[in-house]
Amino acid sequence: MSGTAVGVDFAVAERPEPAMAEPRAESPTVVMARNHMSTLPAHPTLPVAPGTPWINDPYAHALRTGRGPLFLRRLSHPDRPDGFGEEHVLPLDVERWCAPPDAADTSVLRRCTGSVLDVGCGPGRMVAALAASGVPALGVDLSGDAVKRTRRSGGAAVQRSAFDRLPGEGRWGTVLLMDGNIGIGGDPVALLRRLGELIAPGGLLLAEAAPLDVDERLTVRVEDSHGHHGRPFPWARLGTAALLNAADSAGWILTGRWTADGRPFVELRRRRANHPGAQSPIIERPHYS
Ligand SMILES: C[S@@+](CC[C@H](N)C(=O)[O-])C[C@H]1O[C@@H](n2cnc3c(N)ncnc32)[C@H](O)[C@@H]1O
Helix, strand or coil: CEEEECCEEEECCCCCCCCCCCCCCCCHHHHHHHHHHHHCCCCCCCCCCCCCCCCCCHHHHHHHHCCCCEEEEECCCCCCCCCCCCCCEEECCHHHHHCCCCHHHHHHHCCCECCEEEECCCCCHHHHHHHHCCCCEEEEECCHHHHHHHHHCCCCEEECCCCCCCCCCCCEEEEEECCCHHHHHHCHHHHHHHHHHHEEEEEEEEEECCCCCCEEEEEEEEEECCCCECCCEEEEEECHHHHHHHHHHCCEEEEEEEEECCEEEEEEEECECCECCCCCCCCCCCECC
């Protein structure tokens, strides 16, 4: 399958299944998922074995059905439970990701300018909404099921890593990093540097932070309520302060911040190389409406 975004043809490479995610505070879905946690088998500290084949792929299954419960299980730092609870699992908001954009998502969509790249688009609610509004948008995700679901809902998406070669590098008006995707790859500064290569001069990065004051690098895996799980992968959780520190290290400046429905967001722009601290010009392009 192929498509066009920002005037660039892209072909979809098929890949093996991926890894993924992060949630929000206490939505009804999350509360329901928490109630399921008592049924989870006890896992004390599990050995981390990167590269272990998937026993099952609970993330793909959840995307196919549009339903959880699904969890992120912490395999590292078991002594620091921040937000993961004593069981070291964090419920993932699959139902919200598979639903149309909510009010907080819409507050992000309204800030998008120009063509939009959604990094770690998941089932693609943001990309589909932008496409329906006539804004050129592309999702990128490791998960084949995420890409399929995005396309089914009317959005364009490619199955790739954010660190792979991508369509329109250096020309995206806005890059989105939603739902804890600052954790992708487990090295936020490296991720933010990479996103700086994708964005057009004067373009925006709209990123969601964790609702807690956390700054963690950890190893996790996705798990369902039956204990089926994917392979371990590196992840990170950053509250707003930590995200801004990482952004500064990666050459971004803060140009806006807001909270919607308890979810903190920041708007960042590239710092110009010859004028550290200076804001890049804002480009006027079509907006989501
Ligand atoms: C928090 S979940 C998705 C939430 C998503 N924003 C949504 O609207 O549903 C994180 C996503 O990032 C994807 N992902 C993980 N590592 C990635 C990478 N290196 N490049 C692209 N996507 C990645 C996962 O497959 C997963 O779909």
